[in-house]
Every structure is written in structure tokens, then in C-alpha cells.
Amino acid sequence: MGARLQALAAAVEPGARVADIGTDHGRLLALLRRSRAVAVAIGIDRSAAALARATAVRSDPGIELRRGDGLAPLRPGEVDTVVIAGMGARAMIGALERGAARWPELTRLILQPASQWPALRAWIAARRFALRHEAIVWERDQPHLLCVVEPVRAGADPGWSDDDLALGPLLRHRPQDPGYRAWLERRRCALAAALAEAACTGAAAEHARRDHARVLAALAAGAG
Ligand SMILES: C[S@@+](CC[C@H](N)C(=O)[O-])C[C@H]1O[C@@H](n2cnc3c(N)ncnc32)[C@H](O)[C@@H]1O
Numbered sequence: 001m002g003a004r005l006q007a008l009a010a011a012v013e014p015g016a017r018v019a020d021i022g023t024d025h026g027r028l029l030a031l032l033r034r035s036r037a038v039a040v041a042i043g044i045d046r047s048a049a050a051l052a053r054a055t056a057v058r059s060d061p062g063i064e065l066r067r068g069d070g071l072a073p074l075r076p077g078e079v080d081t082v083v084i085a086g087m088g089a090r091a092m093i094g095a096l097e098r099g100a101a102r103w104p105e106l107t108r109l110i111l112q113p114a115s116q117w118p119a120l121r122a123w124i125a126a127r128r129f130a131l132r133h134e135a136i137v138w139e140r141d142q143p144h145l146l147c148v149v150e151p152v153r154a155g156a157d158p159g160w161s162d163d164d165l166a167l168g169p170l171l172r173h174r175p176q177d178p179g180y181r182a183w184l185e186r187r188r189c190a191l192a193a194a195l196a197e198a199a200c201t202g203a204a205a206e207h208a209r210r211d212h213a214r215v216l217a218a219l220a221a222g223a224g
Pocket of ligand 1: 024
């Protein structure tokens with residue numbers, strides 16, 4: 001089992017009642033059932049074809065598969081933990097917003113956006129949820145962001161800056177974290193390459209220059 005799914009599973013508290021939204025192959029739930037004591041394991045996917053692929057969990061009576069959109073197939077109070085992994089942040093936010101009626105019952109959201117990381121952070125801040133943990137997990141030379149969020153009611157505005165949104169409000173305070181540093185280095189190379197291209201002009205170039213300076217400063221903060 002890869003490092004990404006291992007990290008997601010490790011973020012689930014023992015005894016949790018878990019729904020894995022966009023479960024697809026169902027491998028996270030299979031791993032949770034094998035390695036940890038979860039009280040409830042429900043896999044949801046809107047695609048019948050995806051659920052048909054979930055052969056790893058079909059024969060496990062402790063895992064229930066349901067077809068539907070986001071949190072909609074969940075009954076009130078059924079789960080306390082929601083995992084959403086491997087979809088873009090905007091799709092993830094859409095699914096969570098449509099399922100807002102379930103939020104008061106949840107103690108933990110475990111989110112692994114496939115793209116648009118700053119958009120997910122901006123949503124967490126706008127909802128005044130508490131970001132409890134943030135990590136970058138590498139698998140097959142690809143970085144994956146992992147966020148553990150507590151959907152607290154009436155939480156405080158975290159007041160995150162543009163640097164927080166771009167780099168990670170918790171990650172940037174761990175400048176020597178190896179996963180984070182490797183991601184910064186990857187980003188530095190990508191931005192330097194983009195800036196070297198003749199086609200990179202105007203607002204795009206300005207944006208890339210700002211990002212590049214931010215990444216250099218973050219790397220310098222963790223040097224030595
Ligand atoms: C790339 S797969 C990710 C599979 C798995 N979660 C992982 O991290 O390896 C994304 C899955 O999310 C499902 N999906 C996308 N939007 C969804 C939604 N709103 N509700 C339920 N499932 C959704 C897709 O059908 C697809 O099976």
C-alpha cells in the first residue's frame with residue numbers, strides 16, 4: 001500500500017466511524033479495516049463504474065458501499081469522520097458544502113486535494129474550521145497534501161496571509177520538514193523554468209515572480 005493511503009489511514013482515529021467520499025477502488029477502507037479498529041466504514045462514490053472497481057472491499061461485511069454525491073447518502077449521525085482524497089479542491093469543497101447538514105456531527109475531516117491547495121486553505125479559513133495538521137506526503141515522486149481539519153462551530157478567523165494560503169499555514173512554520181522542503185524545491189524549479197520562458201509576461205510573470213520570491217524566502221527560512 002502506498003505512502004499516500006498509509007498517511008490518510010494514519011490520520012483516522014481508532015474507533016472512528018468513517019465515510020470515504022469518492023472511495024473509487026475502496027483501498028483506503030480496506031486498509032483501515034486491516035490495520036485499525038474503525039467502528040463504521042462507508043464508501044461513497046457517485047460513479048457506478050468506480051464502485052464496481054471496489055473489488056478489494058466487496059466481500060468485507062464491515063464495509064458498506066453506497067452510490068451518490070458527496071455526503072448525501074449519509075444518514076444523520078452515522079459517521080464522525082469524513083475522508084475525501086484524490087479529487088480537486090473545488091470539487092471537494094462543492095461536495096462538502098452540499099453536505100453542510102452533516103457538519104455538526106463530524107469531529108474530523110481528512111482532506112487530500114489533488115490540486116488547488118490554496119483554494120482548500122481559503123475555504124477552511126472562510127468556514128472558520130480548525131486546521132489541526134498539515135503534511136506533504138510523497139509517493140512515486142509526486143507530492144500530496146494532507147489536511148486534518150476539525151469542523152468546529154463558531155471558530156475564530158485564522159487570519160491567514162497570502163503566504164499562509166500559498167505555502168501552508170502550518171507547514172511554513174516547520175521549515176525543516178523534509179516533505180515540505182522537497183515540495184518547495186520542486187516548486188522553485190518549476191517557477192524558475194516558467195519565468196525563463198519568453199511567453200511568461202504580464203500578470204502571469206508578475207504572479208510567478210511573487211511566488212518564486214516567496215518560495216526562495218521559505219527555503220532560506222529552513223536552511224542551516
Ligand atoms: C481519483 S478518484 C480518488 C479515489 C480515492 N479516493 C483515492 O484517493 O485514491 C476520485 C473519485 O471520486 C469520485 N467522485 C468525484 N466527485 C464525487 C462526488 N461529488 N461524490 C462522490 N464521489 C465523487 C469519482 O467518481 C472517483 O471515483
